[in-house]
Amino acid sequence: MRTIFIAILILSTPLVINSPMVVTAQHTLTFDGDRAYEFLQQQCDFGPRPPGSDNLSRCRAFMVDTLTSNGWTVSLQNFTYKSVACSNVIARYGTGNTTLILGAHYDTRPRADHDPAVANRSLPILGANDGGSGTAILLELSEALNTTIRSQVELVFFDAEDSGYINDWDWIVGSNYYVSQLSAEQIARTRAMVLLDMVGDSNLRLLRETTSTVGLQDLIWNIAKDLGHDDVFIDSAGGGVLDDHRPFLDAGIPAVDIIQHNPFPWYWHTLEDTPDKCSAESLGIVGRVVESFIYNVTQNPTDFPQVPDTLLSLIPWLIPPIALVVVVVWLRKRQ
Numbered sequence: 001m002r003t004i005f006i007a008i009l010i011l012s013t014p015l016v017i018n019s020p021m022v023v024t025a026q027h028t029l030t031f032d033g034d035r036a037y038e039f040l041q042q043q044c045d046f047g048p049r050p051p052g053s054d055n056l057s058r059c060r061a062f063m064v065d066t067l068t069s070n071g072w073t074v075s076l077q078n079f080t081y082k083s084v085a086c087s088n089v090i091a092r093y094g095t096g097n098t099t100l101i102l103g104a105h106y107d108t109r110p111r112a113d114h115d116p117a118v119a120n121r122s123l124p125i126l127g128a129n130d131g132g133s134g135t136a137i138l139l140e141l142s143e144a145l146n147t148t149i150r151s152q153v154e155l156v157f158f159d160a161e162d163s164g165y166i167n168d169w170d171w172i173v174g175s176n177y178y179v180s181q182l183s184a185e186q187i188a189r190t191r192a193m194v195l196l197d198m199v200g201d202s203n204l205r206l207l208r209e210t211t212s213t214v215g216l217q218d219l220i221w222n223i224a225k226d227l228g229h230d231d232v233f234i235d236s237a238g239g240g241v242l243d244d245h246r247p248f249l250d251a252g253i254p255a256v257d258i259i260q261h262n263p264f265p266w267y268w269h270t271l272e273d274t275p276d277k278c279s280a281e282s283l284g285i286v287g288r289v290v291e292s293f294i295y296n297v298t299q300n301p302t303d304f305p306q307v308p309d310t311l312l313s314l315i316p317w318l319i320p321p322i323a324l325v326v327v328v329v330w331l332r333k334r335q
């Protein structure tokens, strides 16, 4: 019996396989929530920013200016969708090959179709949280990130994410186009894609989005816990969201969507999505977690599972019953 117990014990040790390592060495996190909030406010100052609008063009020029003045090389990835000229904004630092993609959509929904007032439903939303918050965090990261690790990171601002069901538009048009343009070599070297969407609410509650790559999500949620933010990055499952991380997952790139959902904030897709619903504190929490994540990943080449999650997460659960069956068969053979 003793050997049986030992065998089961040994075979059960891979239970730790699903707990990604978090680097304990401390970095000074320099992400500034107040500055991020200013970026959110500045986007909203342009007004609603639906695809193809002058407001979005002016906002894009402001984003390009900000990124360029922080030393990033910016390119516009232009495409046309249903006769509307759209542009993803891509920022890189230096000439090295990037391994991490941080994304956010910067367009806003053309209609407030969830507004309780019927008269408002044909009007465009301001998108302080929905569009503005993720973009604000990426803009602040373009300043806050240590220059030695910037070259590993690509910042991508997607156009045409949020017009789904309006005039026969699809959702996530910009990210679909972006991924369609990636080479096999780029896909192979991209270790992770992290999406920020609706991360600015002053009562921020981030549940785990259930289509995201679990190992990558574990790493981020563990970092948040280490930083004392497990009241914001809540360790329970929310639901699945069709969002800009989807095309990356489909291409085989580990991806996670950091998004307030299940439920979405009450003002989602209404005229009430305004800066006063958001806070510098919330943006600061998410920004510092992401900044810390970038340090972790760039310094630890193998810190989260690279094999398909479903298979990996099953392994710890399968081992004890398999061990039991092996032992029972072995005991029967001995009789």
Ligand SMILES: [Zn+2]
Pocket: 109, 130, 162, 269
């Ligand atoms: Zn939206």
